[in-house]
Amino acid sequence: MATVRMILNPKDKPSEAQLEALRKAKEKPIIFDDDSPEMTPEMLKKFQRVYPKEKQG
Numbered sequence: 001m002a003t004v005r006m007i008l009n010p011k012d013k014p015s016e017a018q019l020e021a022l023r024k025a026k027e028k029p030i031i032f033d034d035d036s037p038e039m040t041p042e043m044l045k046k047f048q049r050v051y052p053k054e055k056q057g
Contacts, residue, residue, distance in 0.1 A: 008014075014022075032038045 006018075030038075
């Protein structure tokens with residue numbers, strides 16, 4: 001499976017093609033494996049933000 005990377009500018013609006021790609025991706029199932037197993041609530045609690053959440057004005 002290929003990795004797709006995009007650089008988005010928050011001021012730009014997504015194109016219809018980008019929106020369609022997101023719609024299709026949303027419908028695909030999540031596939032867990034040994035490298036990326038499904039995480040338990042305890043495992044998720046161990047994560048910390050790398051960057052602080054931005055304050056909404």
